[in-house]
Amino acid sequence: MPASTPDPAQLTREQVLRALRHLDRTTLAVPASTVYDLVYRGRRYPPRAVAQQAWRLATARPDATWPLPAGAPTNQVLERLDFTIATKRPTLASSPTLDGDVAAQQAMQDLYTGPARHSIPALPGQVQEPAAAYDAAAPQPYTRAEARQELFISDAALDQALAALHRRRNLILQGPPGTGKTFLARRLAWLELGATDAARVELVQFHPSYSYEDFIQGFRPDARGTFQLTPGVLLNFCQKAAQDPEKPHFLLIDEINRGNVSRIFGELLLLLEADKRGPAHAVRLPYAPAEAPRFFVPANLYVIGTMNTADRSLVPLDYALRRRFAFLRLEPEFGAPLVRVLAAQGVPAAVSSRLVARLTELNQTIADDPELGPDFQLGHSYFCQPPTAPEAAEEWLTLILQQEVGPLLEEYWLDQPAKAAAQRRRLLRN
Known part of the structure; x- marks a missing residue:
């Protein structure tokens, strides 16, 4: 694209995607837009700032200026490239421009406090959730021998995980996608309980709109549109654990770094400390009335979180939280x-060998890439559910490589489509 005659119409979608990826990776001070946002994969960006960065990448001139004004001229170029331009919604003054907390901001805008008191209709009866359509499975004994058959980690790594959990009472399992972090978290809880006891294991998943009010305590509307002080997941589970002090209880937090952890945890940052457990360290919760009992984390509550290291949209955990957890990398x-598991399920040795060779080669390529690295390697859990018929194993592997691994590689090498295509061909070669 000649620098002497810049033509905004020549901007390509590929160049805009590279600009978005560049903005996600850097901490550039991007001026906020006043009216419009470019919306891409749940995040919002100032359209002219995106166009400016794409223009600089396209012209290879770091000082190049986007030639069109903000508003309709810039928006039309981006919309022709199939990007969505939306009217800007209000954001918190303290929120950074690219904080990614789109769902939380939308929830703020859409907050509804109910109709006026005089217009509340009379309700025919108590509103309640429907009865559960299933019964929890009865606990079954769970031993270390069973764990060793299911888990892909070594005995030494399993001992390290259990020792860290005993020492800190809080453990985070981190690693690339598909390494069995949530699977291992549940098995660690079962090992400590000696049984698959669902009543003493609580699983939650953090996400950008998850809040302190969901997790600990907050005001929520009832059936009549009035707000009631309601305990969250943690408060309920702590009360349950305190009533059964002789048995360990496990709170599993999936994708712990997908939410705003400092905001969600609140007082838990203090009370998670191993030496700050029990009634002697109880604190008053901000929403609770003065006469309410103080809140504490019982000594028999253990927290196991999982953390995906490959998601670029996630913010690293702050140091205050890191000091309260032990970390184990998977x-x-x-x-x-993996070969043993696949053989036990009837997968032919030739298919297993092809799988192991191709994925080992691919992971080495990813680990050696300066823009990716070991955190972006692919895990084995993609391949842990083979078909029951051995003759279908070849097609099963091909479909996973085409429909699950292939699109992920395109995301990894978004600005290098030729490299992504070459890696796909290597995976699928005969």
């Missing part, structure tokens, strides 16, 4: 444990 396992 790696992709394309070796003997």
Whole structure:
């Protein structure tokens, strides 16, 4: 694209995607837009700032200025490239321009406090959730031998995980996608309980709109449109654990770094400390009345979080939280444990060998890439559910490589489509 005659119409979608990726990776001070946002994959960006960055990448001139004014001229160029331009909604003054907390901001805008008191209709009866359509499975004994058959980590790594959990009472399992973090978290809880006891294991998943009020305590509307002080997941589970002090209870937090952890945890940042457990360290919750009992975390409550290291949209955990957790890294396992599991399920040795060779080669390429690295390798859990018929194993592997691994590689090398295509061909070669 000649620098002497810049033509905004020549901007391509590929160049805009590279600009979005560049903005996500850097901490540039991007001026906020006043009227419009470019919306892409749940995040909002100032359209002219995106166009400016794309223009600089396209012209290879770091000082190039986007030639069109903000508003309709810039928006029309981006819309022709199939990007969505939306009217800007209000954001918190303290929120950074690209904080990614779109769902939380939308919830603020859409907050509804109910109709006026005089217009509340009379309700025919108590409103309640429907009865559960299932019964929890009865607890079954769970031993270390069973864990060793299911888990892909070594005995030494399993001992390290259990020791860290005993020492800190809080553990985070981190690693690339598909390394079995949530699977291992549940098995660690079962091992400590000695049974698959769902009543003493609570699983929650953090996300950008998850809040302190959801997790600990807050005001929520009832059936009549009035707000009631309601305990959150943690408060309920702590009360349950305190009533059964002889048995450990496990709170599993999936995708712990997908939410705003400092905002969600609140007082828990203090009370998670191993030496700050019990009634002696109870604190008053901000929403609770003065006469309400103080809140504490019982000594028999254990917290296990999982953290995906490959998601670029996630913010690293702050140091205050990191000091309260032990960390265990999980790696992709394309070796003997996976081959053993696949063989037990009838997968032919030729298919297993092809799988192991191709994924080992791919992971090495990803690990060696300066813009990706080991955190972006692919885990083994993609391949842990083979078909029951051995003759379908070849097609099963091909479909996973085409429909699950292939699109992920296109995301990894978004600005290098030729490299992504080459890696897909290597995976699928005969």
